[in-house]
Amino acid sequence: MMAVQSLAILGSTGSIxxxxxDVAEKLGLRITGLAAGRNVEELERQVRRFCPAVAAVSDEEAAxxxxxxxxxxxxxxxxGEEGVCxxxxxxxxxxxxxxxxxxxxxxxxxAIRAGRNLALANKESLVVGGELVMRLAEENGVRxxxxxxxxSAVFQCLQGCAGRGEVERLILTASGGPFFGCSRAELAxxxxxxxxxHPNWKMGAKITIDxxxxxxxxxxxxxxxxxFGLPPEKIEVVVHRQSIVxxxxxxxxxxxxxxxxVPDMRVPIQYAVTWPHRVPSPVRQMDWFSLGALTFERPDEDTFTGLRACKKAIRRGGLVPAALNGANEEAVALFLEKEIGFLDIAALAEAASDRQEPGEVTYEGIxxxxxxxxxxxxxxxxxxxxSVPRRAL
Known part of the structure; x- marks a missing residue:
């Protein structure tokens, strides 16, 4: 029987x-709390359908x-933030x-300080504060x-692995996005x-631009x-256009x-909820005979310089990834408002991270x-x- 019987969802009106x-309803889980941004109409529908004890939105006007x-x-x-917390x-x-x-x-x-186990779809928590988050999780016995x-794919592949010493490297696949193979002149x-x-996934605007x-x-x-406690040199990014692996x-x-x-986020969501067990899911089966070729290519870091900037930021460590992430979030927002160009996003993210000293990773420092x-x-x-800084290009 599943250990998880009740679930709180933060970011409930977004794609994930x-x-x-949808997964929780099919599994018969009780929803105890929901938090969202400003999509009051959708959150109202969710509250009426799932009857949580508490709901939170981003500001008092929306509340x-x-x-x-x-x-x-x-x-x-x-x-506000305190409501979501x-x-x-x-x-x-x-x-x-x-x-x-x-x-x-x-x-x-x-959630960690309250001793709540965490299904994490917010990668930025670890990007900006991985050292702090993982330390607190260990101190509080939180998984x-x-x-x-x-x-999730890596986590699934590691089930049954005796220790990290057995792992040679992780291979993270990337779809390459809508512009893979384009030149910098085309991207401009x-x-x-x-x-x-996006060619394969239906996601929110921010992650789609990323x-x-x-x-x-x-x-x-x-x-x-x-x-997974591995150094950068043991993690390789491979472009896999089909998003099957x-x-x-x-x-x-x-x-x-x-x-x-098949590319469907309900599989990793459900596995996080039912782990270590697997149960039937609403996701369609993969048709092996219609797959065709599966291809794997090196990412072009000279054209898509943001990947290279992220690698540099984590090697410098400390607060540098927090600066890169903040700059990227701001630059993506400006790009969506058509105030900067596509290539400016990575250039600004790298320039901002280059200015940041590593420092000590505290919440206030982040x-x-x-x-x-x-x-x-x-x-x-x-x-x-x-103009924007060009030294990262």
């Missing part, structure tokens, strides 16, 4: 959150609108954190279960409309370092185990590094001539 609710809509429902409605701390067997970006760090820490498809002309068209720049894969590499592990004897399946990086990006975007 809505799929997690007021939600309270007005749910006058007839016995649910406590909270607001309260949901994370609440009574549940498992907290699934699918909040987007740096905003996911505070609820990750809140962190990966939800990102690549990290693309806009948000093209970048938001996938297009390959920065997402660099962030996932940093996440894998903390989740979700990632693989090569062992000391050079045997390789890979996890394959917040300061994040704020400084965002301010740097905004300042560069406001330049009269529209």
């Amino acid at each position: 959150g809505t799929q997690a609710l 007021g609108r939600l309270r007005a809509r749910l006058r007839d429902v016995p649910v406590e409605i909270l607001a 309260a949901v994370a701390r609440g009574e549940s067997d498992l907290v699934l954190n699918a909040v987007v970006g740096m905003a996911g760090l505070a609820p990750t820490l809140a 962190i279960l990966p939800v990102d498809s690549e990290h 002309q693309v806009g948000p409309e093209q970048a938001l068209h 996938s297009a720049t390959l920065i997402n894969k660099g962030l996932e590499l940093i996440e894998a370092i903390w989740l 979700h990632s693989a592990v090569e062992f000391a004897d050079h045997a390789v185990l890979a996890q394959l399946g 917040r300061k590094a994040d704020a400084a990086a965002r301010a740097f990006v905004r300042a560069q975007a406001r330049k009269a001539d529209g």
Whole structure:
């Protein structure tokens, strides 16, 4: 029988959150808490359907609108970061954190300090504060279960492995995004409309842009370092356009185990919830006879410089990845508003991280590094001539 009977979901109105609710409903799990941004209409529907004891939104204005809509429902409605953290701390067997970006760090820490096991879809928690998060998880006896498809794949391949000494390397697969094979000249002309068209996955805007720049894969590499306790040189990124092989592990004897399946996030979500067991899922079976060829290529780090910048940031360590992540989040927002170009995203992220001293990884230090990086990006975007630093290109 599954150990998890109750679940709190942070980021419930996003792509991962809505799929997690689909999984939870099919498994018959009790939803104890929901947290979202400002999508009050969707959160209202979720509260009425799943009857959590508590719900939280990003600010008091949205909370007021939600309270007005749910006058007839016995649910406590909270607001702001503290409200989301309260949901994370609440009574549940498992907290699934699918909040987007740096905003996911505070609820990750809140859940861990409350002793809640964590299904982590918010990679940024480990990108910006991996040292802090993993230390607190160990101190509080909290298990962190990966939800990102690549990290879930690695986690699945490692089941039964006696120790990290048996692992030669991890292979993280990347779709390559919509622009794989393009030149820098071609990339200089693309806009948000093209970048938001992912070939294989349906995701939120931020992660879709990160996938297009390959920065997402660099962030996932940093996440894998903390989740699996391996150095950067033991993690390799491979472009696999079909998104059938979700990632693989090569062992000391050079045997390789890979996890394959159709591109559907409900598989890693469900495995995090039911681990160590497997149960039937709503995901369609893979049709082996229609797959065709599976291809594997090296990522072009000279064209997609964000991946290279992430590798450099984690090698420098400390607060440098926090600066890179904050700059990237700010640059992606500016790109979506058409205030900077596609190539400027990685250039600004690398330039901001280059300015950051490693320092000690504390929560306050992370917040300061994040704020400084965002301010740097905004300042560069406001330049009269529209230029941005080019030394990362």
